[in-house]
Amino acid sequence: MTTPTIDLAAETGSRLPETALILFLSALALAYLVRGALKKRRRFQSGGSCGDCSGCATSGPGPCPVATAFTQPETESTK
Amino acid sequence: MSRSAMTEPHHQRIALAGQQNCGKSTIFNILTGLQQHIANYPGVTVDKKSGTYMWEGQRYDVTDLPGAYSLSAFSPEERVSRQVLLDEPPDVIVNVVDATNLRRSLPLTFQLLEMGFRVIVAVNMMDAARRRGLAIDLPALSRRLTAPVVPMVGRSGKGGKELRGAIAEAAQAPAAVPATLNYGPLEDDVAALHARLSAIPGLDGRMSRWHAVKLLENDSETIGRVSRLGQTDVIEAADAMRARFEEAHGLSAGDHISATRDRRATEILGDCVQDTRHGTVPVSERIDRVLLNRFVAPLFLIATVWVIYQLSIVQGYELTHLTWPFLAGLRTVAASMLPDAGFLVDPQIRSLGLWIVDSVNTLLNYVPIFLILFALIAILEDSGYMARIAFILDRILHRFGLHGQSTLPFILGGVFAGGCAVPGVMATKGIPDARARLATILTVPFMNCMAKIPLYTLLINIYFPDAKGLMLFYLSTITVLAALLVAKLLTSSVLATQPTAPFVMELPSYHMPTVTGIARRATDRTWMYIKKVGTVVVAIAVVIYVLLQFPGVPEDRMSAFEARGETVIAEFYAALEGNPNLAAVATPEDLISLVNVQSTYKARRLNASSREAAEALDQGIRDNHPQFAPFVLRGRAEADRAAFSAMRDLANARNTLRREMQSERIESSFLGHIGRGLEPVTQFADFDWRINIALLSSFAARESSVATLGVLFDQEEGENRALEDRMGDQQRAEGRTALSAVALMLFFALYPPCLATVIMVRVQTQSTGWMVFSIVFPTILGLTVASVVFQSATALGLTGLETMTAVWLGTFALLLLVALPKPWLPDLRQRAAPEIEDVAP
Numbered sequence: 001m002t003t004p005t006i007d008l009a010a011e012t013g014s015r016l017p018e019t020a021l022i023l024f025l026s027a028l029a030l031a032y033l034v035r036g037a038l039k040k041r042r043r044f045q046s047g048g049s050c051g052d053c054s055g056c057a058t059s060g061p062g063p064c065p066v067a068t069a070f071t072q073p074e075t076e077s078t079k
Numbered sequence: 080m081s082r083s084a085m086t087e088p089h090h091q092r093i094a095l096a097g098q099q100n101c102g103k104s105t106i107f108n109i110l111t112g113l114q115q116h117i118a119n120y121p122g123v124t125v126d127k128k129s130g131t132y133m134w135e136g137q138r139y140d141v142t143d144l145p146g147a148y149s150l151s152a153f154s155p156e157e158r159v160s161r162q163v164l165l166d167e168p169p170d171v172i173v174n175v176v177d178a179t180n181l182r183r184s185l186p187l188t189f190q191l192l193e194m195g196f197r198v199i200v201a202v203n204m205m206d207a208a209r210r211r212g213l214a215i216d217l218p219a220l221s222r223r224l225t226a227p228v229v230p231m232v233g234r235s236g237k238g239g240k241e242l243r244g245a246i247a248e249a250a251q252a253p254a255a256v257p258a259t260l261n262y263g264p265l266e267d268d269v270a271a272l273h274a275r276l277s278a279i280p281g282l283d284g285r286m287s288r289w290h291a292v293k294l295l296e297n298d299s300e301t302i303g304r305v306s307r308l309g310q311t312d313v314i315e316a317a318d319a320m321r322a323r324f325e326e327a328h329g330l331s332a333g334d335h336i337s338a339t340r341d342r343r344a345t346e347i348l349g350d351c352v353q354d355t356r357h358g359t360v361p362v363s364e365r366i367d368r369v370l371l372n373r374f375v376a377p378l379f380l381i382a383t384v385w386v387i388y389q390l391s392i393v394q395g396y397e398l399t400h401l402t403w404p405f406l407a408g409l410r411t412v413a414a415s416m417l418p419d420a421g422f423l424v425d426p427q428i429r430s431l432g433l434w435i436v437d438s439v440n441t442l443l444n445y446v447p448i449f450l451i452l453f454a455l456i457a458i459l460e461d462s463g464y465m466a467r468i469a470f471i472l473d474r475i476l477h478r479f480g481l482h483g484q485s486t487l488p489f490i491l492g493g494v495f496a497g498g499c500a501v502p503g504v505m506a507t508k509g510i511p512d513a514r515a516r517l518a519t520i521l522t523v524p525f526m527n528c529m530a531k532i533p534l535y536t537l538l539i540n541i542y543f544p545d546a547k548g549l550m551l552f553y554l555s556t557i558t559v560l561a562a563l564l565v566a567k568l569l570t571s572s573v574l575a576t577q578p579t580a581p582f583v584m585e586l587p588s589y590h591m592p593t594v595t596g597i598a599r600r601a602t603d604r605t606w607m608y609i610k611k612v613g614t615v616v617v618a619i620a621v622v623i624y625v626l627l628q629f630p631g632v633p634e635d636r637m638s639a640f641e642a643r644g645e646t647v648i649a650e651f652y653a654a655l656e657g658n659p660n661l662a663a664v665a666t667p668e669d670l671i672s673l674v675n676v677q678s679t680y681k682a683r684r685l686n687a688s689s690r691e692a693a694e695a696l697d698q699g700i701r702d703n704h705p706q707f708a709p710f711v712l713r714g715r716a717e718a719d720r721a722a723f724s725a726m727r728d729l730a731n732a733r734n735t736l737r738r739e740m741q742s743e744r745i746e747s748s749f750l751g752h753i754g755r756g757l758e759p760v761t762q763f764a765d766f767d768w769r770i771n772i773a774l775l776s777s778f779a780a781r782e783s784s785v786a787t788l789g790v791l792f793d794q795e796e797g798e799n800r801a802l803e804d805r806m807g808d809q810q811r812a813e814g815r816t817a818l819s820a821v822a823l824m825l826f827f828a829l830y831p832p833c834l835a836t837v838i839m840v841r842v843q844t845q846s847t848g849w850m851v852f853s854i855v856f857p858t859i860l861g862l863t864v865a866s867v868v869f870q871s872a873t874a875l876g877l878t879g880l881e882t883m884t885a886v887w888l889g890t891f892a893l894l895l896l897v898a899l900p901k902p903w904l905p906d907l908r909q910r911a912a913p914e915i916e917d918v919a920p
Contacts, residue, residue: 007667009641011421011422011423011424015426015427018426018427018428019427021427021428022427022428022431022624022625022628023625025431025621026621026622026624026625028621029617029618029619029621029622030618030622032614032618033615033618033619033622033779036615037834037835037838040835040838041838041841041842
């Protein structure tokens with residue numbers, strides 16, 4: 001019986017469509033991350049929360065509830 | 080409030096004023112029905128909330144002014160509130176006051192009345208006042224303040240209708256007459272200045288008396304306003320009056336004015352509020368007498384930190400033994416759904432799919448830890464003890480140039496593990512002391528944010544299985560010690576010239592947390608973590624995958640691997656020469672099928688929870704792939720034993736080849752080159768290229784450090800081991816010890832903020848320079864500390880735990896040295912930063 005051979009050259013060779021797909025997916029992922037960073041920047045600038053930090057309990061707009069729900073020590077300049 | 084709104088006469092402009100936490104936002108929501116728009120006041124990062132409502136055919140535009148105790152030009156909130164009132168005067172002001180703390184609220188009310196606005200006093204939290212035994216005579220209060228008073232319970236919406244009615248009535252009323260508060264010995268000076276200011280064109284005559292008082296308070300913004308009108312003689316007159324008063328009474332005019340308002344508030348409350356429980360000590364105060372005792376407080380705090388770590392990370396990790404098989408099962412399912420593996424190289428889709436699953440699994444494995452941790456933190460928050468922690472830390476912070484209000488950002492950032500630097504940095508906007516504010520912004524990222532925990536847990540479980548609680552205690556406290564030392568360094572050097580401000584703190588009452596409240600908060604936050612893993616971490620994993628897989632193994636090296644692969648296959652067939660089982664692998668496709676069946680079986684067998692489950696798997700092979708059974712299952716017949724042995728050799732050789740190829744691919748990748756390029760710098764801290772890559776990837780999101788390690792310390796096709804086991808084995812094989820882990824954890828503790836925090840630093844400081852500083856400084860500091868610690872401990876022959884103990888004790892000793900008073904040294908900071916008089920009250 002002849003020894004069967006796996007075409008390893010074909011397996012390890014470049015597979016253009018697959019590579020293109022992976023690059024497309026990574027471009028999408030990168031765009032998602034950049035968009036997220038830009039959105040965050042806009043929200044922060046308008047006093048909003050980030051919405052996805054794991055220590056944070058909200059994804060809603062507006063002032064960060066973690067910061068505002070807490071009884072904040074205050075300054076009393078009149079004292 | 081927009082200018083366009085001001086030009087439309089049929090829109091009534093309403094402003095809500097009051098101190099923070101008096102329920103102003105709730106009243107705003109009651110009035111506007113939650114229809115709010117949030118923006119920023121120009122030039123500052125103070126929230127601007129505005130909204131509208133209709134009442135009896137009339138439109139009302141409502142602006143929620145920032146919370147402020149007074150109208151001094153002191154904090155950004157106070158400055159903004161005052162600017163809005165002066166430049167865009169509303170038709171009616173609703174002054175929201177806290178019924179349980181009227182004495183603190185009334186000084187602002189007096190100032191609003193002195194400015195000559197139509198003021199409605201909304202006395203909020205009447206229910207809480209009633210519970211505390213405070214009986215408020217509202218008609219008497221209204222008479223004394225000469226303003227309508229509306230009782231409210233904001234939480235339940237009570238009083239909303241009455242407030243709207245009172246606003247409508249006030250809006251139609253004639254202009255208010257400015258109230259006059261008698262300032263005693265300063266009264267003649269106030270009257271004289273009032274007369275001079277009334278004659279100045281361009282200054283609202285209605286507010287002349289209030290401006291006069293402000294000039295005597297030495298208020299910088301009023302001085303600037305009058306100065307811009309060319310009235311320097313009035314300012315000089317006010318200066319002379321102030322100096323005369325201060326010489327005569329030995330008290331600053333500003334202090335006298337504040338004290339007058341306070342006395343007046345006390346006097347009115349004496350007439351209008353009756354404390355029916357006078358003489359009884361509230362429960363909260365009794366608890367505080369113990370928990371805030373100067374000796375008990377630090378001990379109880381340390382014990383609390385210890386218990387939190389024991390329960391969450393140490394006990395929580397035990398639960399991961401139950402969840403890991405489930406996650407491993409998910410990987411097996413994902414592997415079976417993806418295209419089959421190749422002999423040497425897998426299809427990219429399969430590699431990417433498993434890459435993502437491995438990244439996600441590594442982080443989801445810590446979900447039990449986070450559930451417990453978030454629940455414990457929610458208990459601390461809801462019970463009121465978290466605010467006490469701020470109080471305890473406040474005593475310490477001042478010694479390091481920080482402001483008392485820095486405690487809140489530190490706690491939000493994760494004094495214990497469980498915070499996030501983004502809200503921490505955001506919360507610094509309430510700090511009026513510019514120096515402390517910047518120092519806090521730059522040191523909050525040192526805290527133990529939630530995303531640092533996976534790496535700590537990973538390394539501690541690999542290298543310190545018998546001292547988990549102690550190591551986490553060291554790590555969590557050493558970050559606070561480091562933050563304090565860095566704050567001291569910054570406030571004594573680059574921030575020395577920033578202005579400072581005083582601080583007063585209020586403590587909320589203790590509350591019994593509810594089970595549903597705790598459970599909801601813990602699950603909400605854990606879900607947020609899972610969502611982040613499923614979105615941001617996956618996206619980062621995809622990008623990292625490409626950066627680590629391309630451009631790939633060089634062609635000549637790939638040819639060498641192919642040749643070795645062909646040899647391995649030839650040896651396999653040679654070993655089966657004459658074996659009856661050879662027919663099962665007669666074609667290349669059969670061989671690939673066998674390889675995949677064997678690796679899938681191996682993965683499932685490793686995760687089989689019982690002997691029965693393992694036997695069921697064996698039976699599955701016999702039933703579904705009878706031709707491959709001799710290769711996969713150990714048999715008794717001679718031919719079967721030979722087939723099994725040949726298959727084992729083939730699988731081992733294949734795994735070795737694949738591991739070498741993967742290693743070479745990653746090392747020659749884009750990111751691999753960067754990781755290798757950094758090694759000359761990071762080698763002193765014992766970071767190899769893989770650690771460098773993990774640390775780089777964590778800049779986008781800290782959790783990614785572990786996710787990246789999860790794929791860098793990859794597993795064989797058919798393996799399903801936890802990262803702790805894989806990484807531990809590989810690291811130990813490379814000769815790394817617990818000392819390397821200590822260096823890495825110390826670096827990670829001091830590591831620059833993640834991308835989101837960096838953006839927040841830019842927003843809060845309004846400075847690209849400080850943003851860059853927030854990245855560069857911790858990097859240099861972290862790397863220096865990690866390198867010095869690793870090299871010194873190696874030279875001294877210390878173990879990991881000994882090193883960490885020594886580092887902790889050394890940092891603590893340094894802290895004491897810095898914190899303890901040194902009367903023999905000149906106060907360099909005071910010389911560098913003279914008191915800025917124009918912001919002092």
